[in-house]
Amino acid sequence: MAIFLTKESKVVVQGMTGSEGMKHTRRMLASGTDIVAGVNPRKAGKVIDFDDRAVPVFGSVRAAIEATGADVTVVFVPPPFAKAAVIEAVDTGIPLAVVITEGIPVHDAVVFHAYAAQRGTRVIGPNCPGLISPGQSNAGIIPADIAAKPGRVGLVSKSGTLTYQLMYELREIGFSSAVGIGGDPVVGTTHIDCLAAFEQDPDTELIVLIGEIGGDAEERAAAYIAERITKPVVGYIAGFTAPEGKTMGHAGAIVSGSSGTAHAKKQALEAAGVRVGATPTETSRLVRARLAQPGDVAAH
Template sequence: MAILLNANSKVIVQGMTGSQGMQHTRRMLASGTRIVGGVNPRKAGKTVDFEVRPCSGAPSHVYPGSMTVPVYGTVGEARAITEADVSVVFVPPPATKRAVMEAVAAGIRLVVVITDGVPVADSVEFIAYARACGTTVIGPNCPGIITPGSSNAGIIPADITRAGPVGLVSRSGTLTYQMMDELSDLGFSTCIGIGGDPVIGTTFINTLAAFEEDPATKLILMIGEIGGDAEEQAASFIKEHVTKPVVAYVAGVTAPEGKTMGHAGAIVSGKTGTAESKKRALEAAGAHVGHTPSEAARVVRELLHS
């Protein structure tokens, strides 16, 4: 079991023929993702050959060799031919809104937006459109989603962990990777980097609800950051709706007030959005909060082993 992404997911890559799209398509193929096509109107009808070397976390059906991926002119065409249900977006910020809305209009159920620097007004528009149409958006400005040993949609390294009982949701890309590595011996059901922009598609609450319903997830690990009130909202949801153990870490304890730290979503205004306020809210909701990422990992081990 997994949430949102599994071994049967058929993935297309919008912007596959660009430098980032090519690099990460190769990595996704190497981790077992069923990539059924790319989308680029200027290269429709062509194919791209990828030399694939399976990573250490790849499923057994992935063999070394060349894999040919067709390029389609539109998402609608790609979906009609391949029955794709997931799209990963690697297009420049000015083109992101159009790309996401095209995927939603074509009936793609999950759109993973890797692009950084997307105008907030654009994010507001395409996320509202996606929600109205029943499409899930992860991001923008996110590392994506991985179900270890099954599928990987985005830029998350697949060779640093394995399948297991921990569900991970994080606002930080690098901390996502660190926690996956520190707990690689335990493994994860699904890992999601929801992104650090002020406006994002999938939230902590969306993911917590999905992990609560997923029988393969025995414990939820949540990585927050300073800025906004997403963690406080998540704490209220945990208190009322989550029965599984939750371990959390909030980055930014030493961040000065009123400063943007790292990205636009990590800004503290007065006493709102501080790491301490988030920590208190999560602890009051019953979550176990680590003071460092390594301490959070230790708590995860203790809870699972007990």
């Protein structure tokens, strides 16, 4: 199986006809994603050819869903218009919205996350690489060729780059799903949401959690793991050498005083029974070692 995204998912791309939308639509199609429509009000009625697949463009998300039965949207709309694009998708009742766009104002993200939560749409992102269920579907910008093999590991990560690196380092084992939740201060789907889904997924035997400095998401995830997760979890925290008070890469990766440091997050995870690697390569070694242990791998 997989979480959130499967081979049955039908994907619509908002902003498909822009440069980033076109590039990544082609890549998603090449990795097997069933992209059934694009959305651009100014280009409604056109059909875009992507190698061996012709994708129709609709003037609205509702029109695209009514014509195709899409149940996932991937949003490549520029920041000033992203809030309206997400709200438009949520108004259709679509179950999953993957917001790739970077640079969305925090206030806009707060508004559309609250709106989506009230109406039952799961949002992944913003400022995220999306998610992939290898061999099934890929919604976002994760390069499918780094881990084309389905497997036993579930991955949830704040960092897109570290998502790619861990997927590459564990490519011989493979993944049930990998979810890049994004590194903004406000994101729709959290580490905890993914932990809960992987716990219920019969094909996920071990979970990898990647965090980074800033905020308390990893500490909250550690508490959840201690109380609710029975499967083994291996972690990695980026930012041990980050200077205090500096935003490092992601808008949410800022440390104030002793709050949100990599050391504090590592300690919280280890207290919950999570093995935490010092580097991505060490993290991948910990995963292999845990999966190689005899007996019930699901015993946390």
